[in-house]
Amino acid sequence: MAMDIGTEQRHAARRVRHETRRRLLTVKAIEDVTPRMRRITFSADTMEGFESLAPDDHIKLFFAAPEGPQMRDFTPRRFDREAGTLVIDFALHEAGPATSFAAGARIGDPLEIGGPRGSAVVADDFDWYWLIGDETALPAIGRWLEEARPGLPILTAIAIADASERQAIETKADWTTLWSLRSEAGTDDAAAFIALLAGQPLPPGDGFIFIAAETNVARAVRRYLTEERGHLESWMKAAGYWKRGEADAHERIED
Numbered sequence: 001m002a003m004d005i006g007t008e009q010r011h012a013a014r015r016v017r018h019e020t021r022r023r024l025l026t027v028k029a030i031e032d033v034t035p036r037m038r039r040i041t042f043s044a045d046t047m048e049g050f051e052s053l054a055p056d057d058h059i060k061l062f063f064a065a066p067e068g069p070q071m072r073d074f075t076p077r078r079f080d081r082e083a084g085t086l087v088i089d090f091a092l093h094e095a096g097p098a099t100s101f102a103a104g105a106r107i108g109d110p111l112e113i114g115g116p117r118g119s120a121v122v123a124d125d126f127d128w129y130w131l132i133g134d135e136t137a138l139p140a141i142g143r144w145l146e147e148a149r150p151g152l153p154i155l156t157a158i159a160i161a162d163a164s165e166r167q168a169i170e171t172k173a174d175w176t177t178l179w180s181l182r183s184e185a186g187t188d189d190a191a192a193f194i195a196l197l198a199g200q201p202l203p204p205g206d207g208f209i210f211i212a213a214e215t216n217v218a219r220a221v222r223r224y225l226t227e228e229r230g231h232l233e234s235w236m237k238a239a240g241y242w243k244r245g246e247a248d249a250h251e252r253i254e255d
């Protein structure tokens, strides 16, 4: 009798640990991709040994603040080991050491980083992917799209302030893009995501869903997709990339 691999065991994720080390970066170029998304290209003292195998990997950024040293998580949007460069996209918001750094950055400014400490690599053999998030998830979603295999069906649902925050992303994937504009949908991102996704049938075959947004938003969207749409929990990853009213909040969401 043929062995059947249990549904939950298919498409296993791979965890890879990396050597953690600190690096000193210097601001090399600054570009506003959209009015509230600042792309900073850094040159590094060294990129030797820098590993980032998953689009949603993160590095730690270290800031000297009046209240003491601060750390924040950001996505390595692009990197070039030979050229010794690293690109980070900063979603600018009201306050915080990372936002202040990016908003006031000048060529030559230093920044210390650490990591990534590891990569949780999602299997690349799913039949389709849904990538859901707000502007803090756009760097990971952008990388995911750029690195996807040709023709792969990817649907993205992204909440942004208004139409000027839409990004053009190069991809060979078969990309369906849904933007939710807070200027039209209001400020409740969870309700906006659920309204967008309600009109989308889950495609046939095995699919993986990535959700990254404000913690309570990510939790509500995850619950909707598992409880109301019946998507398998093990084929999903949800994370709080920030939490309203709380600094430096990062949460893996599993309920």
Ligand SMILES: Cc1cc2nc3c(=O)[nH]c(=O)nc-3n(C[C@H](O)[C@H](O)[C@H](O)COP(=O)(O)OP(=O)(O)OC[C@H]3O[C@@H](n4cnc5c(N)ncnc54)[C@H](O)[C@@H]3O)c2cc1C
Pocket (backbone or CB within 6 Å): 056, 057, 058, 072, 073, 074, 075, 076, 088, 089, 090, 091, 092, 093, 094, 095, 096, 097, 098, 099, 100, 135, 136, 137, 139, 140, 240, 241, 242, 243, 244, 245, 246, 247, 248, 249, 250, 251
């Ligand atoms: C794995 C991971 C990867 C991430 N990658 C990126 C990335 O590539 N680019 C990016 O821009 N962000 C990214 N984030 C989110 C980023 O770490 C947080 O937004 C972080 O709080 C920003 O630090 P800060 O110093 O600007 O604000 P903080 O000092 O942490 O927070 C100050 C205040 O601002 C609020 N706040 C924080 N973020 C936002 C926001 N986006 N909108 C509105 N209010 C906010 C907080 O609730 C708090 O009240 C990532 C987070 C994680 C966990």
